[in-house]
Amino acid sequence: MKLEAIDYQSPNAAEEFVTSLRETGFGVLKNHPIRKELVSSIYDNWQSFYNSADKENYRYNVGTQDGYFPPDVSETAKGHSKKDIKEYFHYYPWGQCPKEHKDELAQYYSEANTLAEELLKWVEQYTPTDIAQHYSQSLSSMIENSDQTLLRVLHYPPLKGDEELGAIRAGAHEDINLLTILPSANEPGLQVKAKDGSWMDVPCDFGTLIVNIGDMLQEASAGYFPSTSHRVINPEGADKTKSRISLPLFLHPKPEVVLSKRHTAGSYLHERLVELGVI
Numbered sequence: 001m002k003l004e005a006i007d008y009q010s011p012n013a014a015e016e017f018v019t020s021l022r023e024t025g026f027g028v029l030k031n032h033p034i035r036k037e038l039v040s041s042i043y044d045n046w047q048s049f050y051n052s053a054d055k056e057n058y059r060y061n062v063g064t065q066d067g068y069f070p071p072d073v074s075e076t077a078k079g080h081s082k083k084d085i086k087e088y089f090h091y092y093p094w095g096q097c098p099k100e101h102k103d104e105l106a107q108y109y110s111e112a113n114t115l116a117e118e119l120l121k122w123v124e125q126y127t128p129t130d131i132a133q134h135y136s137q138s139l140s141s142m143i144e145n146s147d148q149t150l151l152r153v154l155h156y157p158p159l160k161g162d163e164e165l166g167a168i169r170a171g172a173h174e175d176i177n178l179l180t181i182l183p184s185a186n187e188p189g190l191q192v193k194a195k196d197g198s199w200m201d202v203p204c205d206f207g208t209l210i211v212n213i214g215d216m217l218q219e220a221s222a223g224y225f226p227s228t229s230h231r232v233i234n235p236e237g238a239d240k241t242k243s244r245i246s247l248p249l250f251l252h253p254k255p256e257v258v259l260s261k262r263h264t265a266g267s268y269l270h271e272r273l274v275e276l277g278v279i
């Protein structure tokens with residue numbers, strides 16, 4: 001199995017994309033509308049943010065989960081004992097954000113959400129009827145005007161050699177949300193678990209866009225769309241001294257949206273955040 005980039009502008013893009021999601025949990029797009037200059041400018045500006053002590057002034061709010069999460073509070077992936085080697089910032093339009101970075105993130109958030117609504121329409125269009133009957137409302141309407149959709153600016157610092165034995169940049173995990181939209185990072189390392197249990201590198205040519213299924217879409221589609229494990233491995237050799245920045249947008253429905261008989265988006269998120277140890 002190999003992940004091939006699908007041309008967003010090709011006439012078969014929607015069908016090929018949804019087939020890839022169904023078979024691997026991932027879809028990779030090229031020639032998509034997210035602007036490369038905007039992404040690389042965010043990477044540069046946030047590298048400066050992480051290099052500065054100012055980040056401590058934006059420590060996250062426990063109740064609302066917006067702001068800066070330093071390395072010592074960073075997540076421990078479900079079922080793991082070691083913390084990930086990363087720090088990150090959670091941006092919501094209503095949340096805290098350094099003012100010099102706000103316009104750019106707001107712009108990216110809005111453009112990526114527009115594309116996300118289209119991708120959810122593709123998913124819906126190629127969902128078999130017997131599965132689609134489980135959707136309580138259209139997938140794209142679940143995220144429309146949602147203030148829960150989260151843009152995470154991640155920084156994986158250079159490795160210093162004193163990291164906890166066995167700790168990696170991001171331990172194997174599944175995302176909680178509906179879909180995740182992720183421009184290729186500025187360094188490799190992201191891997192996805194194939195059906196045979198082996199780890200595959202996700203293509204990381206700058207300018208491609210990686211989309212993966214989260215647990216909420218798996219829940220809403222009664223397992224038809226698989227939420228797939230992925231991880232970020234540590235760099236080796238000369239790459240150890242390099243930072244890695246990435247920018248996932250996690251599409252979260254409004255809390256009252258019904259995902260399944262068992263869960264609303266709100267009840268599901270709460271359960272998972274407790275497991276992650278961040279609330």
Ligand SMILES: O=C(O)CCC(=O)C(=O)O
Binds near residue numbers: 246248
């Ligand atoms: O940094 C990456 O490439 C992926 C990050 C990720 O999987 C996550 O934050 O959930």
Ligand SMILES: [Fe+2]
Binds near residue numbers: 173230
């Ligand atoms: Fe993830």
